[in-house]
Amino acid sequence: MISQLVTVSLLLTKGTLGNALSTPFGKTTRNIATQTLQGAGPATVDLNQYNLPVETIEEEWCAVVVQKTAENEEGIYLGCKSNSEVFVDTFLTTFPRKEGMGIELLELAGGRDDDLGITVVSGLVPGGSAEGSEIMTGDSIAEVSLVRSKTKIGDNRPISEQNQEWTVKTECFSYDATVKAIQSLPPIIEGYEDYFTVKVRRLRSRPKVRVKLQYPPEQNEPDAIIEMNAGENLRQGMLVRGIKLNDPLAKRFDTKSGGNCGAGGLCRTCQVTVMSGGELLNDQRVAEKQMLADNSRARLACKAIVGFGMQEGDMTIRVNPNQW
Structure with a gap:
C-alpha cells in the first residue's frame, strides 16, 4: 500500500483512505446496477444506503479477467471478493473542468511491468473540479472523458456549438498509469468550456429481502425464514433453498386440470398469498392479474x-393457499 503524498499537475495525489472520511455520499447518477443484479429493475431507492464502510473497501476490491461475450469485451475489470454479499456498481458523473480534477488516489495493488493494478479514490481536493461531485472515498475511476465545447455568437445570439471529446480508460490501472492516462487529455484552452464525465465503479452491499413462509395448518410444518437477494425470482429462489412449493390442489388456468407448467405462468401451482411486504415485488402483468383476479393478495411465484x-x-407469504 502506498502512503506517500505526492502532488502532480492534475491535482491527483496519493494518499490514504482515512484522509477523506468526511467526503459526503452523493446522489448516484445514471446507475446501471441492474446489469449486475439482473431482474431487480430500475432502482427506486437511494443506492448509497448500500455503500460499504470505508474500512472494508480495501479488502474487497479485486481484478477479474473476463472473456469476450455478447455483453462484455475481453479484458480485465474490477470485481469484488465477496460476490454473494457485495457487487460492483457503475455510474457516470459529469462536472465542469477547473485547473485540475482534484482527486486524491491510493494504489491498493500495483508494481507490475504491465501497469496493471487497483487504484481507488482516497479523497477530493478542496477547490478541484470533482469537489461536490458524486465521487467518494473508495470508488475506482474506470474511464474519464473530456468534452470541449465552444459556442459561436452571431448577431448577439448563439448560432452554433462545436463539441470535441476525448476518452481514456483507467480501469485496473496502477497509480502511475492512471495519472499518465488522465494527463494525456488536452490542456485547458482559453475560450472553450470543458467538462469531465467520469465512469465510476463503487462497491455496494447486495440488498436483501427476508421472506417468512407460512404453511397450511394441515401440513404441520413450522414457519420458515429465507433470505433472498434483490432481483431473485421468488419461485426459483424458494426451490433452490429446499422449500416445498407446488400446490396439488391448484388448477391450470388454461385447461382447468392439474399439472405443473414449469414456471410458464399457467398452472397456478406456485401461487402464494402475500400477507405483508407486497411492495417489495414487481407489479403484476396483465396475464397474471387476470388469472388471480379473485384474490388481490395472490401472486404467481414464478412471475414475482x-x-x-x-x-x-x-x-x-402463505404457501399452497388452496389448502388453507
Whole structure:
C-alpha cells in the first residue's frame, strides 16, 4: 500500500483512505446496477444506503479477467471478493473542468511491468473540479472523458456549438498509469468550456429481502425464514433453498386440470398469498392479474421478483393457499 503524498499537475495525489472520511455520499447518477443484479429493475431507492464502510473497501476490491461475450469485451475489470454479499456498481458523473480534477488516489495493488493494478479514490481536493461531485472515498475511476465545447455568437445570439471529446480508460490501472492516462487529455484552452464525465465503479452491499413462509395448518410444518437477494425470482429462489412449493390442489388456468407448467405462468401451482411486504415485488402483468383476479393478495411465484427496484425489507407469504 502506498502512503506517500505526492502532488502532480492534475491535482491527483496519493494518499490514504482515512484522509477523506468526511467526503459526503452523493446522489448516484445514471446507475446501471441492474446489469449486475439482473431482474431487480430500475432502482427506486437511494443506492448509497448500500455503500460499504470505508474500512472494508480495501479488502474487497479485486481484478477479474473476463472473456469476450455478447455483453462484455475481453479484458480485465474490477470485481469484488465477496460476490454473494457485495457487487460492483457503475455510474457516470459529469462536472465542469477547473485547473485540475482534484482527486486524491491510493494504489491498493500495483508494481507490475504491465501497469496493471487497483487504484481507488482516497479523497477530493478542496477547490478541484470533482469537489461536490458524486465521487467518494473508495470508488475506482474506470474511464474519464473530456468534452470541449465552444459556442459561436452571431448577431448577439448563439448560432452554433462545436463539441470535441476525448476518452481514456483507467480501469485496473496502477497509480502511475492512471495519472499518465488522465494527463494525456488536452490542456485547458482559453475560450472553450470543458467538462469531465467520469465512469465510476463503487462497491455496494447486495440488498436483501427476508421472506417468512407460512404453511397450511394441515401440513404441520413450522414457519420458515429465507433470505433472498434483490432481483431473485421468488419461485426459483424458494426451490433452490429446499422449500416445498407446488400446490396439488391448484388448477391450470388454461385447461382447468392439474399439472405443473414449469414456471410458464399457467398452472397456478406456485401461487402464494402475500400477507405483508407486497411492495417489495414487481407489479403484476396483465396475464397474471387476470388469472388471480379473485384474490388481490395472490401472486404467481414464478412471475414475482423480490426486492424489485433494488429494495430490501421483510415479507410474509402463505404457501399452497388452496389448502388453507
